[in-house]
Amino acid sequence: MLENKFKSEFALKASEAFKTVYADKYKEIGDEQVFNSSFILDNIEKPKDSTKGRFAFPVFRHGKLLGDNPPSIASKITEAINSSDKNLISVSSIAGFINIQTDFNVEAAETISDVIKNDSNYGSSDIGNGKKILVEYSSPNIAKPFGVGHIRTTILGNSLRRIFLKLGYDTIGINYLGDWGTQFGKMIVAYKKWADPTLIDKETVSDLLALYVRFHEEAEENKSLEDEARDEFKKLESGDSENNALWEKFRKISIDEFSRVYDIMGIEFDWITGEAFLNDKMESTIDAFEKANLVSESDGATIVDLQDEQLPPVLLKKADGATLYLTRDLSGYLYRADKYKFDEMLYVVAVNQSVHFQQMFKALTMLEDAQSVPDDKRISTKGKHVDFGMIKFGDKMMSTRKGHIIFLEDVIKEAAKLAKEKIEEKTPDLENIDEIALQIGLGAIFYSQMSVRRQKDVNFRWEEVLSFEGETGPYLQYTHARLSSLMRNYKGTIDADIDFSLLDCPEEKRIVELVTDFKQAIADAARVYEPNMIANHLIELAAAFNKFYQRKDTEGRIDKIISDNTELTKARIVLVKAVQVVIKEGLYLLGIKAPEAM
RNA sequence: GCCCUCGUAGCUCAGUAGGAUAGAGCAUCGGUUUCCUAAACCGAGUGCCACAGGUUCGAUUCCUGUCGAGGGUACCA
Structure with a gap:
């Protein structure tokens, strides 16, 4: 790499200069710190003001060691380097900094021909070769419209996918749709009660949103609606055919809509999946935690206790036996680890879910502790919550539930x-x-x-x-x-x-x-x-x-x-x-x- | 209560492996086009880098505390 050419020349010359100028000290201390060229290489930095030099090397910490003051050290070393045979660099010193000027023609020739030769591949690298990274992003909820609230995860994740691909990683972009959970109970209740019969099979995402918003409005007055929703979700989870048909319908309407918007935006994924995909994989996850003796029961719910970690417990199953988001995410992690053998699993998800991910990674660590998995075989360390701040509107949080939403497509x-x-x-x-x-x-x-x-x-x-x-x-x-x-x-x-x-x-x-x-x-x-x-x-x-x-x-x-x-x-x-x-x-x-x- | 994140110019923000006088854009004012695309460029002013300690030769950057904002805190995602 080009940069290293200049840097390593400096490091070698500086190392020699230190050894010559401070020969007595060198004999005394030997080849460490100051005198060591790889130490010097590691401490080369960049001046904030680029007119000072291409690179810089501060010598403040050498003062005590060499029994000399930094400005003096810098100027002596500078002199010694400049009096050696000129090659690609020259140096100057100011107040304890050695500033490095590089041979512009060499840099220009290398850089520019690199760009011309490689075109769009300029900047590509092989540092990720042999490594696999999964990036989960966007992940909208079915039956809800695509609002500006989804914009950050979508854009960030899409970009990270491209960046890692460029660096040679085997990269898999995952869209993990929120296509399961209690919200579907709500949707089903709302649909059964208030769906417009003239629209049957012609509903759009907006129609679904209207139902969702109405559910929350009415639930303010009528608390029993929430219970009805839980019941309907329970029925869905146990395979009720009517509810399943509704779920399929909502899912299709939404996915068609999402694909259309992704297409406009040029957002790409390698794998579009969802929470429902994990339905048949959760039992084995729960089993694993049970076998590891980590599961207990609390208020009727099946939990993994994390009190020692100052975290709320992981709820594997609710009191009514239905599963939760975290149960599915745990299953998803284990499934992906098994299927893809990833080196990194990134979750591009808003910061308000940070506790969720802490719980998840902690639970996985405890599982591997219990299974005595050796360090080099561990997967629990490979997950990373790439969090980002919230989008506010007029200083207020947006809420889909209240219908406070700006459609992304309207913005576009x-x-x-x-x-x-x-x-x-x-x-x-x-x-x-x-x-x-x-x-x-x-x-x-x-x-x-x-x-x-x-x-x-x-x-x-x-x-x-x-x-x-x-x-x-x-x-x-x-x-x-x-x-x-x-x-x-x-x-x-x-x-x-x-x-x-x-x-x-x-x-x-x-x-x-x-x-x-x-x-x-x-x-x-x-x-x-x-x-x-x-x-x-x-x-x-x-x-x-x-x-x-x-x-x-x-x-x-x-x-x-x-x-x-x-x-x-x-x-x-x-x-x-x-x-x-x-x-x-x-x-x-x-x-x-x-x-x-x- | 406890946990996490944020706090830099009037506004929006850079400053991400601690470094040399803290930088941009917007807004305001002035200038640049016989046109290689003015969606641009040039010039002008503003900062107790929230506050107080600590570590360090050196802190906007790391640590501790205080204050302020946002988020989270078991049957939502």
Whole structure:
């Protein structure tokens, strides 16, 4: 890897320099810490201000060890390194920091040819080869509409799936539908009581929602409805044919609707399953906990007690014998572990379910403790709740039960409509206006979810989600369209074998650095399950490019990329191509399309 | 009560393996287009990084406590 070339050269040279400059101390202490090149390598960092240097190495902690003050150490080491044979780096020192400047031509040549050669595969890696990761996301509930409340899990999960695929993981995106549970008892009660006979077999998700909302309204007055719902669910679970037919009906209506919306959004899954899939797998799960002696009975319910862990008990079965969400999730975990032998199982689920996952992972740990499973065979350590904050609306939580819901599709339609108006104003000759408008509308919506780190609560604000200016999805898309336009206007050939020393203005250097660092942004995003890091990086790159694009010369004229200077143009256009590739691929990782014109 | 997360500019947020004078966008004001896409670019101002301690050469970042906001806390998911 390119970065390492510079870093390891520094580490080796610095190690030598320390040994020479502080020879006495080296004899005394030996080859550790300061004198050890791999220690130095590990402690190389990046200056916040990129003009200081490509990398930096602080020497504060060496003060005591070497009996010298940090600024002095830094300057002595700097001098020693600079007096050695020059290769790819040079250094300078300020106040205890050694700043490392790299050979721009070497970096540019490697990075740019890497991008040109690999195109959309630039930034791919094999660090995930041989590893399997499952990502569960979206997971809407059947018989409820797709509201903006589902937007974060859907967009985040879709992005994580793509990121892990890019890093070489065998990745399986799972949509785990909420197609079972007491809510179906409610739906069945509501349907039997109030379904509009003229709509039979023509119901839409909205009709189902109306029934669901009505159930909760009436249940406020009439508490016995909740009991009726539990009874109907119990009947469903024990195979009642009428209820089962209703369940099938609700399920089909919903899945058809979801697929349509996923299709519009470009959301992909590898496996669409649901809670009901686990119905015949729960007995064995409960058995396993019983055999491990972890099960007890409390108030008629079958539980795994977690009092020692300061957690509420796991309810495997309710007092009426019906199962719960957690029972099914446990079964699902065991089933997936057995079927896929995963290395990681990610649950992209809102933070308000964190106790649920703590209970689940704890119960699994206790099960494996009881079974004396050796550490290297454990699966309970492989689950991870990738949590994210809640979406509020006007500072209030949204509630499906009360019908306080904004349909995701309405948001998409509104965004696309505004994008279309903007296109008609700016580029009325554009082909496929509706298609591009949808891409831009979705870009705005997706980015609005990606620009904030996942653990923050967010307020849903129309004006924010529908913004096309500043740090937004459309800004990135616009930059991509600009880049694409340049590529169309350039008539020559693209050849990465050019003289990179021609790219000598600071803006161009900055762009090359950001293109190089795209790889790191992907790796960081994967490490903390945070696509936000890719989004931030793309904004920086796009901003750097736009600045370069509109750079003016000393006479105040735009310094154009395509000019009469053919050699310079060749060099710059290769840079343009590289930025285009990175922005397009970065957007892809976020789930956003990159139109060539807009 | 207890547990978890969050608290950075007027607003929305970056700052995620502790580092050098804390950065963007929006909003406000001013400027840039004989047009390589102005959905852009340039310039202007604002911060007791909630508060108080601690660890460290160094803390917005780690630890403890306080305050504030949100969420959760056995038969919903």
